[in-house]
Amino acid sequence: MKILVFNAGSSSQKTRLYEVQAPLPAEAPPPIWEASADWSHEPGKTELVIRSASGQEERETLPTSERPAVLKHILQSLSHGSTGSIERNEEIGVVGHRVVHGGAYYREPALITPELKTTIERLQILAPSHNRASLEAIAAAEEAFPQAQQIAVFDTAFHSHMPLPAQIYPGPYEWFAQGLRRYGFHGLSHQYCARRAAQLLGRDLTSLRLITCHLGNGCSLAAILGGESIETTMGFTPMEGLMMGTRSGSIDPGLLLYLLRHAGYSADDLDRILNRESGLMGISGLSGDMRIILQARAEGNRRARLAFNTFVHRLRLQIGAMLAVLGGIDALVFTGGIGEHAPEVRAAACETLGFLGLAIDASRNADPGGDADIASPHSAVRVLVVQTQEDWMIAEACWHLLKQRAQT
Structure with a gap:
């Protein structure tokens, strides 16, 4: 199964393609195609690096910093040019998206529905640059891969089971009841690094x-x-x-x-x-x-x-x-x-x-x-x-969600 991963950051966009088969490997495998866009170097421009598994690499400076335009360019390179790694977009069965803020609503990966997109949009007020970036990536993926299942994996999920004293702010209790609490972020990275640390230490x-x-x-x-x-x-x-x-x-x-x-x-x-x-x-x-x-x-x-x-x-x-x-x-x-x-x-x-x-x-x-x-x-x-592998964690989470759904 080919799983395409969108990892949208506030000033970056990582897109990775994995070939995922059972049994899943103990260590994160390299992607078969990858693209990294960076908006932090020069206002109004995008530094873009695209690599294929065969070693082909393209480096470009795009004259735009608009994420939708950059994503369109990235996805065209997935099947065209020297870095092309698929023949048809229909080869992509699943698209996984890192969503920074899932609030109190989502503690596990979830299929993307209109209701879920509405929730992500509503939570923009808490992570404006990040959740907006995820919505733009979801829109691009839905247009390019209408046949694929779109899955959201939440950066807040790993911290969602912290003890209550770690979640609550010492203001009025009503704040906590209203969802004004500590959520935590970078959960995918922290979770991967903990797992990898155990491997390295035996x-x-x-x-x-x-x-x-x-x-x-x-x-x-x-x-x-x-x-x-x-x-x-x-x-x-x-x-x-x-x-x-x-x-x-x-x-x-x-x-x-x-x-x-x-x-x-x-x-x-x-x-x-x-x-x-x-x-x-x-x-x-x-x-x-x-x-x-x-x-x-x-x-x-x-x-x-x-x-x-x-x-x-x-x-x-x-x-x-x-x-x-x-x-x-x-x-x-x-x-x-x-x-x-x-x-x-x-x-x-x-x-x-x-x-x-x-x-x-x-x-x-x-x-x-x-x-x-x-x-x-x-x-x-x-x-x-540890070299963090958020993108593989997203692909792995998508795999497990689909496996669970197939068994029910």
């Missing part, structure tokens, strides 16, 4: 205490006990928690009230600033891209150094919170664009954790070479680098 997942660090343009941590999320840093929206590329992370709500009441800010101003002009971008004044921050820091840029130090400080702070909730730790797991590719961040995050008996191997940290344990042999806590 341990049963149910016996492990893990802190998974998804560090990219968006950043979040999860405390995972026995394979279940019991706490995470993102909350009602993907803005809570860690400092991120352009998002602020947690801020004293009193500061926001001050800006609204006394500094002439509107709600739209705060939305723009907190989501797109804060984090690494806001402090450095340069970029939300950690690679650029690290280069500027090495060149002596004071604000880049401050942005890096603030990012690390808040990362250490939240790792400590996860540690306290777990009551101990077996492994610290790094993933995401920063987590996988920035050894400086991993080293700085671990620097103050020596009291746990945690020590990393500098040479392994500098070049993990894929999924790897970068802790020193004598370290009491293992430190892992």
Whole structure:
């Protein structure tokens, strides 16, 4: 069965094609075709990379940042040109979509229906850039593959069974009753990394205490006990928690009230600033891209150094919170664009954790070479680098849903 996966992010679009057969492999297989679109480099333009299983690669800069137009271009390349990997669109049996916010409504993958699309649209208010992107991807897929079953896989689902004290905000109880609660995000990534960590350690997942660090343009941590999320840093929206590329992370709500009441800010101003002009971008004044921050820091840029130090400080702070909730730790797991590719961040995050008996191997940290344990042999806590496989998790979830439906 060919399963096409749409992973729509706020500033990116990953599209992957998998050939899925029983029995499912223990490790994530490579896709037979993939396309990655990135809107973060230059306003109004899209950096696009398309690869086929045969090794053909196309790189383009498209003169548009409109997702529907980019998706149309991507889907044409699936069956045409040097990267074409299918002869007819009818070969696609299933299309799986990552949907960031499922609210309290969806805790499992679900077939996409008009009612489900209405719910995703209604939840745009909680994750505006992400859920809107998912709806645009769903529309493109329904037009291109009318014969395929469309399935939504929710990023909030993995955290939906957190203990109530982790879900509830300490405001009026009516907030919780109205659905104003902590949902958590990056669930597909945290779930995959926990499973992969157990494989790398040769341990049963149910016996492990893990802190998974998804560090990219968006950043979040999860405390995972026995394979279940019991706490995470993102909350009602993907803005809570860690400092991120352009998002602020947690801020004293009193500061926001001050800006609204006394500094002439509107709600739209705060939305723009907190989501797109804060984090690494806001402090450095340069970029939300950690690679650029690290280069500027090495060149002596004071604000880049401050942005890096603030990012690390808040990362250490939240790792400590996860540690306290777990009551101990077996492994610290790094993933995401920063987590996988920035050894400086991993080293700085671990620097103050020596009291746990945690020590990393500098040479392994500098070049993990894929999924790897970068802790020193004598370290009491293992430190892992894992290449997250959200797209395979979506394909796998689609497979299991269809199998369950066939058995009922």
